[in-house]
Amino acid sequence: MSDQTILQMKNIEKLFPGVKALDNVTFSCRKGEVHALLGENGAGKSTLMKVLSSAYQPNAGEIWFKGELFRHTDPIAAQKAGIGIIYQEFNLVPYMTVVENIFLGREPLMNGRLIDYKSMRKEAKKLLNGLGLDLNVNLKVQNLSVAQQQMIEIAKALSMNAELIVMDEPTATLTDREIDFLFGTIRSLKESGKTIIYISHRLEEIFEVCDRVTVLKDGKTVGTEDVSNLDKDKMIKMMVGRTLGEYYPERAHVKRGGKVLDVRNIKRSGVLDNVSFEAYEGEILGISGLVGAGRTELARAVFGADHIEDGKIYLDGDEVKINEPLKAIKMNIGFATEDRKQQGLILGLSVKKNISLTVLDTILKGGLIQPKQEKELAERYVEILKIATPGVDAPVSGLSGGNQQKVVLAKWLAKDCKIIILDEPTRGIDVGAKAEIYNLMRKLADQGKVIIMISSELPEIIGVSDRILVMHSGKITGEFKAEEATEEKIMKCATGEVA
Amino acid sequence: MSDLKISKFNRHHFMENYGMLFVLVILFIVCAIVSPYFLKVENLLNITRQVSVIGIVSIGMTFTILTGGIDLSVGPVLAFSTLMIAGFKDYGAIPAFLLAMAMSLLFGLVTGTLITKGKIQPFIATLGMMTTVVGIGLTYSHGHPIIGTPDGLSFLGQGKLFNTIPVQTILFALTALAASILLNRTRLGRYIYAVGGNEEGSRLSGIRVDRIKTSAYVISSGLAGFAGIIMANHLNVGEANLGSGMELDAIASVAVGGTSLAGGRGGVVGTVIGVIIIGILNNFLNLINVPGYTQKIVKGAIIIIAVLAQSMQSNRKK
Amino acid sequence: MSDLKISKFNRHHFMENYGMLFVLVILFIVCAIVSPYFLKVENLLNITRQVSVIGIVSIGMTFTILTGGIDLSVGPVLAFSTLMIAGFKDYGAIPAFLLAMAMSLLFGLVTGTLITKGKIQPFIATLGMMTTVVGIGLTYSHGHPIIGTPDGLSFLGQGKLFNTIPVQTILFALTALAASILLNRTRLGRYIYAVGGNEEGSRLSGIRVDRIKTSAYVISSGLAGFAGIIMANHLNVGEANLGSGMELDAIASVAVGGTSLAGGRGGVVGTVIGVIIIGILNNFLNLINVPGYTQKIVKGAIIIIAVLAQSMQSNRKK
């Protein structure tokens, strides 16, 4: 590895209304390294990267790239200069095809005028194969699963042939198999002399692929270290300013209670194939599986968000018909979706109004919403979950990803549901917040609630759940008690090797 | 630092809600200086009267726009309501009133159903309804105006409280108040914002999105019908073409009042301000005798400038 | 399983693009059966001629709608273009033509700039422009029609190829062809879809969103202006109100043709089909002498039914 500095961001400052997202941040990268950028939710990682790609204009500071002062104009200038970026939020065009999305903004032309679809397709296939993805490149992106879309984002960044590639939480939606492919790709990129900035909340990954780490906290640089000089505890200390004790909460002391939810043979062609499972009072039931295994679809079916073609659902022994979310909510089932921006939150509304949305009936008096009670309710949950927000009246759109996720959780906690389904509840959430959420889940379970957690992170599934279900292509292929589960066993079921 | 955050935030919040009020005040002052007639009590009362009908229609439009939709059919629905009032005058005030309201609400229900169950985009569904309802009105009235309104309703259009304040003005104010409470303090209102902000998110929060959207169209049509009743009693006539062009005026007022056409943001207070701004402008242009063509240019420009000012303001935060 | 998915996908794809073609064929057959005059070559050629002007305007509208916008100002821009052609006829065919086009493109540029730089919602920006441009046109022409067009341009409006096919029809077809290539095979075209499908994503992909959107409004205005040139030469007159109501007709055609008002989905082929469906309907209603009031009801209903049929179809896949 050469010591040549390829990127230097000096004294960067970025203001949002009411928030100083970046405060005199300095950050530099060497050519050919994989440089991790760490920090809690809202530390400013994504913002710093958006400044780098010129998606945002900084209020102060300068960027030196390849020894030249980089003029901030617009994303295309950054792209041309050799900076490719995979953003944290999806930026694909849903109605366009995979191939069009990959080359968006950089379509090859024939005779200098018309788009050359043929060579575009060929190139796209090659890229996707390299990522272990066998996909019809003429499919519209809207028909792909979230994970497949993430892979398209990665392919898109790779196709730019950039010298510096930023990956902002690329693995948040991926499962281990894709992650392995991605890491393989990262290593070969590194070998060919490319520089990579890697953002993730999964610390194990940092040790696996990164050379150095820079930590941000509250919009300021904490410091930069070689990964070899660090262990997990040191890393966490840099991020949160203290060491964390036990990461995963202790398991249930309370013995699990009676059967609450019983799902029998539910079917939805193409996604769910005769799925049956049950869930008990006081347990955390983990659902693991590879991308596209149908876990989200299963949760949606139970919640009444999608129509099911066949099968029965019993609650406390009685058969129930849940054909719309409202019914599920009335039966005290809550569902925190994996995609918070599209499905979890009303971005234009305030934190307060998002939290109170499911429980308006509790703060009505004579048919009118009582503002004081609403405010108190929201403030209570902001405190319980330590949501970082300028106030409960601030629009939820201005919060960092992790804090937005906490608002989603607050909404269902406020509703006091008996069954809470959490789809990727810690996606994109920092370690500190993760531990808080795990503890909260455990506390809720101890109170006799049923927690169903869908997660793609194996350590999390194993660390938190009392019982684990594994899905593979629309079927449940394995069930484990927490004590018995290992990553290998789960992976075998998830890949369909054992049925 | 935390304090700083909050105060900044609130200032922004304030500007968002009251920025247009500021424009209104400026406009008011300019008018008062330029035209000696403007500040006369009678003139000011006239303005409030003149904006009442379009104001009530615009309040209804606010509901549909907040859900992320739009209602192009308000003009014809209003006109149809005038036809009902005039056509059924012989059956007495209350039956005519109820019939006019019932038909308006029915049109709203049809529109809402087309949009929610038929999954037709609001613009297109209401465009279709617009043409259809005019056609029905013309068929009913054979294209002729129907003269006269029921005894006992004319105070709605012509009455004055204490012999000074027009009843129309009072009805407008009451409608605005009721709509404001509905939007800010009830579940329906909150859900209208939620649906306009994120439909799928609302559905997954247990909101019956279809029902909420349909309600918005029923409210919009209902208020258009109510405005039609007022207008019929003011003009003493019912006619199938009376509301033509009203939809664009109402939409302009809502937009000038700061409600986002994308849905989820804005409110009735803004709409009332928007309606009054446009009303004052019309009055002022007449008072200073600006010729017709020029008025068109000025009005088009004012709509653009008002909305531009808003967008500048909200962009400053970036 | 992978094969199954693809074949399903393709069938859906087919229906999405050609579903309205199916409606067109049905309508065609019904008309042919009911009216003996419908199938006459001359009648069919007439229809193609009659839809040419609105067709060209609708193609322009397709561009703005694909970006997720809308252009309410096409009618006034078209009318202004007729005024330029008629008003500057004495300067010769080419100068008048160029001036009409230049003014139209300029209006489009102003609209596009208001939307992109001023961040005004397209509906409101073009609503403002609509009023303003009519006002400017009336001021320029003092509200009177300007008679006559330049020598040498009249073939655009009145010419016939081989003495049978109207030049207007050919211009419409060429415009559709060019627009289709532009949208499907060039970067600008694909970027229009991209911006309509995901604006922020497009921006981050390095697309100059503002430039793309502005281009859409320039194209829309430009085609409206071009349509105006054709119309002026057809009618031998320029008038400030010639285009009134055209925006809604064009939007209806685009929607009937299956382009989503939300942007990002649809295309010129659909619009051409939509325009022809509405054109045939108008022709048919005239041929069988349906009275005026009823025509309105039928037309409103047809827009709703056509769009309803589309939404049913695309919902079946769910």
Place this chain on the structure above:
Amino acid sequence: QQEGDDKIIIGLSQESLDHPFMITQRDQVLEAAEAYPNIEVIATDGQGSVVTQVAGIEDMLIKGIDILLVQAAKAEGLKQELKKVHEKGIPFMFVGKPIMGTDAITMVSMDNYLIGTEIGDYVVEHLKTKHGSVKGNVVVIEGIPGDETSVNRIGGFHEVIDKESGIKVVAQQPADYRRPQAVSVMQNVLQANPAGTLDVVFAANGEMALGAVQAVKDAGRLDEVIIIGLDGQQEELDAIAAGEMSATWTYEPCGTQGFELAMKILDGEAVDKMVIPASRKITIDNVAGQKPAF
């Protein structure tokens, strides 16, 4: 104000200003007023909406006018407002479009219905000469469906021709007063009525008549039908001179007459309750030297 009491303000309230008829009317009033230095005219434009027109009248009352000239839009809708004007003791009169049953001092206006009957008579006469007896096929092009002007013009026309059993209205279709629409409608009607089957086209305004001319000319069937308009705008006169149109009746804006009557009223002179200037029937025989109505 400092001009003192001898300043006279005349208010002109028009339904809209987007049509040459209204514009000419306004110009006529303004022009006539120029001769009187102590007269100021304020004009408001209803922009096609009775509500706006009412608001305009209210605004003029605020400024104080001595007499109001009204060109009525959605006629009936104005009555109520005019009652208020009367109660305030301000004299008002109609120009261009009358409303019955108001306290108007006078009205000066063309009579749409009457002209419609005159056109009917002309058509009956024409068919009699053409076929020897009163028979033939007639096409009627309406304005905006339900619009009063169109309803009256066509109503008067029907009153005459409906009495003749030999006359058949083979098509009556709306073209919204617009020329482009009229071209399409006429083309379609020509399709449904093959060559040799049509005799007369009556369009409810000049613009539509010109559109019909265009369509009939394109179809090469000018010999077969006569086209009649109602307005008397310049292009119609040109078309008549060119032999493409058979006749038109002028619909005079009455601005000049209106102003003269207003002056008389202000001077305290008595005026007739109703003044209906004659419509000029213009045909090839008298077209030379005629001025357009607007």
